[in-house]
Amino acid sequence: MKIRTFRIGGIHPEENKLSNDAMTQQAPLPKVAIFPMSQHIGAPAKPVVKKGDKVKVGTLIAEAGGFVSAHIYSSVSGTVHKVDNAINASGYQQPAITITVEGDEWEDSIDRSDKLETLESHPEFTPEEIVNKIKKAGVVGMGGACFPTHIKLCPPPDAKAECVIINGVECEPYITSDYRLMIERSDELIEGVKILMAGAKVDKGYIGIENNKPAAIELLTRKLKEKNITNIEVVPLAKKYPQGGEKQLVDAVIGRQVPAPPAIPVNVGAIVQNAGTAVAVYEAVMKNKPLFERYTTVTGKKLKKPSNFLVRMGTTFGELIDLCGGLPEGDNKILAGGPMMGKAVNSLDVPVGKGQNSITILTNEDAHRKAAQPCIRCAKCVSVCPMGLEPYLLAKGSELNKWELLENEMVTSCIECGSCQFTCPAHRPLLDNIRLGKQTVMGILKSRAK
Numbered sequence: 001m002k003i004r005t006f007r008i009g010g011i012h013p014e015e016n017k018l019s020n021d022a023m024t025q026q027a028p029l030p031k032v033a034i035f036p037m038s039q040h041i042g043a044p045a046k047p048v049v050k051k052g053d054k055v056k057v058g059t060l061i062a063e064a065g066g067f068v069s070a071h072i073y074s075s076v077s078g079t080v081h082k083v084d085n086a087i088n089a090s091g092y093q094q095p096a097i098t099i100t101v102e103g104d105e106w107e108d109s110i111d112r113s114d115k116l117e118t119l120e121s122h123p124e125f126t127p128e129e130i131v132n133k134i135k136k137a138g139v140v141g142m143g144g145a146c147f148p149t150h151i152k153l154c155p156p157p158d159a160k161a162e163c164v165i166i167n168g169v170e171c172e173p174y175i176t177s178d179y180r181l182m183i184e185r186s187d188e189l190i191e192g193v194k195i196l197m198a199g200a201k202v203d204k205g206y207i208g209i210e211n212n213k214p215a216a217i218e219l220l221t222r223k224l225k226e227k228n229i230t231n232i233e234v235v236p237l238a239k240k241y242p243q244g245g246e247k248q249l250v251d252a253v254i255g256r257q258v259p260a261p262p263a264i265p266v267n268v269g270a271i272v273q274n275a276g277t278a279v280a281v282y283e284a285v286m287k288n289k290p291l292f293e294r295y296t297t298v299t300g301k302k303l304k305k306p307s308n309f310l311v312r313m314g315t316t317f318g319e320l321i322d323l324c325g326g327l328p329e330g331d332n333k334i335l336a337g338g339p340m341m342g343k344a345v346n347s348l349d350v351p352v353g354k355g356q357n358s359i360t361i362l363t364n365e366d367a368h369r370k371a372a373q374p375c376i377r378c379a380k381c382v383s384v385c386p387m388g389l390e391p392y393l394l395a396k397g398s399e400l401n402k403w404e405l406l407e408n409e410m411v412t413s414c415i416e417c418g419s420c421q422f423t424c425p426a427h428r429p430l431l432d433n434i435r436l437g438k439q440t441v442m443g444i445l446k447s448r449a450k
Contacts, residue, residue, distance in 0.1 A: 003211055005238035006248040007257070009386040011419045012239055013340065015212065019176045019299050019306035024184055026310050027323065029101055033076045033314025034086045034351040035061060037095040040146040042068030047097055053080045058107035058290050061097050064138075070148045070354075071138035075292035075312035078102035089336040091346045099314070110289045116187050117286035119194045130199035130285055137284030138291045138354075143167055143178075143244065143274035144337060146355040149281065152273070153199045155266040162269035163204040164196045165253050166278055169237060169244040171210060172338030175358040177295040178275045180308045182209070182216040185279050186223050192278030193232055195285050200271050205232040207275075208253050212239050241340065242417040246272045248386050260413045276357070296320070296352055300361030302328035311352050317359050318348030333367035335360040340418045373426040381420035381430060387413045391420035395430040398437030403444060406437045412445070414438055 037044040043066030055061060055074040062072040078101045086096035106112065119125065125133075135150035155161055166189075170178040182189060193205045209217050221234045235253050237243055246265050247258040249272060256268040265272050273281075276295055283289040292313050299306040304325025311320065317334065321327060327334075335342035336350065338358055381391040389410060397405045414434055421431040 003236050003238050004252050005240050006243060006251040006386065008388050009384045009419060010240040010242070010248075011384050011423055013173045013241055013422065016174045016301065017176050017179075017212075018174065018301070019297050019308050020179065022176070022180070022307050024180045024295060024308040024310055027312065027315060027320060029076060029104060029312060030315040030319055031101055032081065033074070033078075033099045033101060033312065034316065034349075035072055035074070035097045035099070035314050036086060036088055036351065036353060037062055037065075037072065037097070038088070039072060039313075039353040039355065040070040040140045040148055042066060042070075042148065044095060045069060045072045047083050047095075049080050049083065049097065051080055051082055054078075055080065055099060056105045056107050058110050058292065060290075068148060068151060070140050071136065071290070073138055073290035073292045074099060075314050076101045077105040086351070087347050087349055089343050089345050089350050111287040116191065118191060119198060122286070125198070125285065127199050127201050130195055133285045134199065134281055137280070137289065139277065139280045139284050140291070140354050141274055142276035142280060142294060142355060142357065144341070144355045144357060149273065149277055152266075152271055153196070155271070159266045160269065161200045161202050161266050161271050163202050163206060163254065163271070164193065164200055165249060165265075165270050165272045166193055166205065166207040166275055167244055167249055167272055168207055168209040168213075168216065168275040169249060170213070171239075171241040171243045172340050172358070174299045174360050175297050175338045176299070177297040177308055177357045179213050179216055181279060181295045182213070182275055183219060186219055188279050188282045189275060190220070190223060190227065190229065190232065191286065192280075192282035194229075195281050196271070196273055196278060197231075202271070203231055206235050206253050207232065208235045208237050208249055210239050210243065211236045242386055242415065242419065245386065245415050245417060247415070260410055291354060294352070294354065294356065296356055297358040298324050299358065300328065300332075300363070301366070302330075302332075302363050303361055304328075313353055314351050316348060317345065317350050317352070320352070320359060321348065321361070328361065328363070331364035333362040333364070335362065339366075340422070341416065370427040372428050375428060376426055378425060380423045380425065384419040384423045386417060386419065387415060389414060391430045391434060392428075394437060395428065395433040398433040398440075403437070403441055406441050407444070411438045411441050
């Protein structure tokens with residue numbers, strides 16, 4: 001069996017897949033559910049409910065606020081408590097809808113049966129109808145980027161899709177939610193891939209999985225063989241971070257390198273979707289089920305019971321952490337996401353949203369940063385950068401406000417994976433400075449385009 005990987009850079013942090021064997025549990029309903037209006041890239045959604053309105057599970061509560069945006073649906077039944085603000089993962093107040101939970105009544109239009117629906121049994125679903133169903137259900141990329149899925153399936157006129165690549169890599173340390181989903185929902189995942197291929201009008205699909213997940217590789221390979229599906233291939237990949245990045249995954253799976261921005265994977269023929277997104281697409285198209293719940297890992301070395309949950313969106317971090325035995329004693333850093341790309345949160349009242357694949361609790365020892373030392377010019381940051389950039393130069397240019405230099409050195413190509421900062425023996429805050437510079441340069445480019 002040939003093991004593939006991407007060609008430029010990469011690292012392999014300690015895995016710490018503590019919840020790998022923890023079967024997914026249905027998380028209890030929250031007492032109050034909080035729905036931020038920005039759970040996706042693009043314009044925030046616009047509320048269509050008001051205080052005092054009654055809603056059910058699957059009721060539309062906010063509609064897309066623009067072309068790049070997504071609908072938001074209630075994951076609970078109850079009464080709208082307020083349409084105001086709530087804290088987000090970055091610590092800022094943002095527009096949100098808060099619902100007081102009263103029972104668990106679902107919209108009648110949602111098919112709650114366990115019957116597996118196949119694409120072959122629904123010839124009436126044209127590519128256009130598939131895309132519309134995905135759009136209507138508010139499905140976005142569930143690996144963290146949260147780009148509206150229906151837009152990805154409709155590439156610009158100058159790009160032609162040739163294949164769909166499913167991201168089952170999960171290269172971030174600690175996180176196991178996609179692994180459990182692939183094991184527990186394999187049939188729905190495969191149907192979701194078929195639906196995505198039909199919506200994108202392509203006849204080839206790939207499922208990329210790192211070889212530290214042999215059970216998932218074996219199961220999906222066997223299922224495809226049993227179903228006599230020959231146009232979807234499971235691709236075993238070497239253990240290397242950040243292989244879950246779109247451009248790295250495309251290189252690893254089909255051997256094509258995506259050019260610098262504004263190029264995207266479809267410019268080299270690939271549409272990349274997360275494994276969780278594929279299951280959400282199956283549910284949207286075949287079960288009329290909007291996106292209002294997701295698989296989420298709650299984990300940490302000192303946590304009593306690292307676990308995987310199927311979570312109704314709007315449930316707070318604190319409620320899930322309590323289900324795992326509560327916060328460990330001592331100082332902890334709580335991350336929305338994994339240790340490489342996750343954001344530290346300053347409140348347990350942050351709600352789970354569409355892109356929340358993990359809550360990671362780091363001990364003070366693991367989270368504590370060592371004092372930065374002078375750069376020793378070792379070039380380790382250059383050797384591990386998966387985008388072929390020079391992180392030491394970008395970081396220094398940002399410190400000195402050299403925006404033209406940063407633009408010329410392609411700072412906008414940085415995927416903020418943190419490989420440079422992770423590998424730096426001098427403990428330089430490379431990514432911190434590069435992020436600041438990238439944001440500034442992107443602002444300059446936007447103003448220039450007006």
